[in-house]
Amino acid sequence: MKYVEPFREPERVRRAAATLAATCTRPWKIMEVCGGQTHAIARYAIDDLLPDSLKLVHGPGCPVCVTPVEVIAHAQLLSLKPDVTLCTFGDMLRVPGPGGDLVAVRARGADVRLVLSPLDAVEIARANPERQVVFFAVGFETTAPSSALSVELARRLELSNYSLLVAHVRVAPAMELLLSAPDNEVQGFLAAGHVCTIEGTSEYPALAARYRVPIVVTGFEPLDILLGVREVVRQLEAGQADVTNRYERAVKPDGNPLARAMVDRVFEVADVAWRGLGPVKRGGLKLRRELADFDATRVHGPIAAPMPEPTACRAAEVLRGRLEPIECQAFGRQCTPETPLGAPMVSTEGACAAYFRFRPGAARAGGRPARAVADRTGLDLAGKAR
Ligand code: SF4
Secondary structure: OOOOHHHOOHHHHHHHHHHHHHHOOOOEEEEEOOHHHHHHHHHOOHHHHOOOOEEEEEOOOOOOOOOOHHHHHHHHHHHOOOOEEEEEOHHHHOOOEOOEOHHHHHHOOOEEEEOOOHHHHHHHHHHOOOOEEEEEEEEOOOOHHHHHHHHHHHHHOOOOOEEEEEEEEOHHHHHHHHHHOOOOOOOEEEEEHHHHHHHOOOOHHHHHHHHOOOEEEEOOOHHHHHHHHHHHHHHHHHOOOOEEEOOOOOOOOOOOHHHHHHHHHHEEEEEEEEOOOEEEEEEEEEEOHHHHHHEHHHHOOOOOOOOOOOOOOOHHHHHOOOOOHHHOOOEOOOEOOOOOOOHHHOOOOOHHHHHHHHOHHHHHOOOOOOOOOOOOOOOOOOOOOO
């Protein structure tokens, strides 16, 4: 397929790695803010292809991971109400909360259902008028349009038993929060390609200019990531701080105006808390006041006060790019995908899950750094023994 295979060709990837190495003359630290890219980096052992002076760090690119504990607790409490059916994506089911995860809550009798789309939740509400159906809406700008569509559909169907527990977050404000930290060490960003398919790139030029950081939009295949990193490094070496789109096959400068218009009809921008980051100004979405009938926090009661994080989990440092998952003492020991202490170990976009899955040497060693053993697809990008 022309959108995927050419971006996995080992020879092209090696050539990109070679030109990147030739471009990079100084130490640089670059962050990706997309869990899909984090998994691709681990899967293809892309950090093995980078010059030693170049450090890739993983940011808060996993929406499930940044959903605050109290919101997860609220979802669990709602699901235990006898007349409530709670629907959400599979990623959220295994995230630990105060009452265990949603799978455990379901085992205690709650009606928790996995859906592939919020439209499935609308259909459940339509077919079960005696049930109050709540969709736990988690995700970046990428999934917000489908949540918005579900509200518009429910309104058109005149459903009075459908509501959203909104946990949608916005990436650019979180990037700004990281950059504004006095001890920030991130010098350039790979921007999340899928978010930009909706949002376009208009939020980034002000950020790049204000903090003097290159921001390069890129995709999810090995060549995408290497070309994105190479462009960030080229700009850093040249003293530039521009916004560049290296994912032209999917991202247009103005994104998807139709999807954005639908999101704007249903949601407004809000200050929200991110797990691991704290309050993020304009960092999320909430339902518009005129759609309060579809807001689960108004229909079923408000979310409780912020709750403390489990002490053993260092997800906050992982999400800020301050700690590699394998540097967490619990990684591969107390914390595994079977016994997760934090969301990054179970989400399909979590950094800890990526390291556990694609770096089995590190996992077996109980968290000690080990060479990546990646890419089960048969590609051997670095030409190293697998
Ligand atoms: S390895 Fe587990 S305990 Fe450690 S930061 Fe990741 S999720 Fe938390």
